Amino acid sequence: MSKVKYYYDPDTLSYRKIERKKRRTVKYISLFLLASALFAFLFVFIASQYIESPREKGLRHELQNAQLQLELLNKKMDETEVVLANIAERDNNIYRLYFEANPIPEEQRKAGFGGINRYKDLEGFDNSKLIIETHKRLDQIQKQIVVQSKSLDEITKLAEEKEKLLTAIPAIQPVNNEDLTRMASGYGIRTDPFTKVRKMHWGMDFTAPRGTPVYASGDGVVERADNGAAGYGNHIRINHGYGYVSLYAHLYKYNVRKNQKVKRGDIIGFVGSTGRSEAPHLHYEIFKDDQRINPINFYYGSLSAEEFNKLLEHASLENQSLD
Ligand SMILES: [Zn+2]
Helix, strand or coil: CCCCCCCEECCEEEEECCCCCCHHHHHHHHHHHHHHHHHHHHHHHHHHHHHHHHHHHHHHHHHHHHHHHHHHHHHHHHHHHHHHHHHHHHHHHHHHCCCCCCCCCCHHHHCCCCCCCHHHHCCCCCCHHHHHHHHHHHHHHHHHHHHHHHHHHHHHHHHHHHHHHHHCCCCCCCCHHHHHHHEEEEEEEECCCCCEEEEEEEEEEEECCCCCCCCCCCCEEEEECCCCCCCCCEEEEEEEEEEEEEECCCCEEEECCCCCCCCCCCCCEEEECCCCCCCCCEEEEECCCCCCHHHHCCCCCCCCCCHHHHHHHHHHCCCCCCC
């Protein structure tokens, strides 16, 4: 209850009540409210600096969790990098080596992205460093996967090539073992059947009855099938590509013509004794880059170890060739 104040009025000789002016009262109240509000605001402001609200607490936990998850993701990337490094090593040291491709250097596999700063948008936050690092590592892993994938594409192509090469190389005996009446005469110095002089015999002779089938020893294209080369009589040359050519001489008949494509094992002609030949036999030569090489090393496609040893034994006998 507010005090009622009086004053003495000399004119009426009596005490009179002091009437407070209404406007002044409103002013006091307003001032009081304003001061309270200011104080309350200051209090809340200062308190908020030191006391965490439940919402802030929640956010802080969430942030901590996000940070933890980022660190865990980085650990997972460590593991991924180890696996990728292992694949890259096998790629370089086994697959690429086997298919004669140059290894991909480490710098190329792990090359970063040059030029503009790709992570500019991620800068300016408290956790920028962690986030940028994570982005960088993932980008690098992604790039490594692309390089690896390309390398495997290349190897697939090389493997296909290698398969082609393997089917092209003359790799089987051109006459069946059961058709041979006598084992072969080999490549090397042999006695010439006509002059009885010892000279180089550039191929292998397989003795077999006239008309015995002769097989293409590898995939290729018939380069010639004629009797236009001195001494060889009716003969066939097959170009296998990759520098390999095989030659089949003294044939009785042909089964192919020039430019015909043949597969390994196709019957290309029949044993005969045309040209400079003493008796029916197949004279067989292999060329690599225009040089004649010993055919004995090229029967891995068809002979067993035992058969090969027998052939090797006979081929190395210093007997007389049939030319
Ligand atoms: Zn011969």
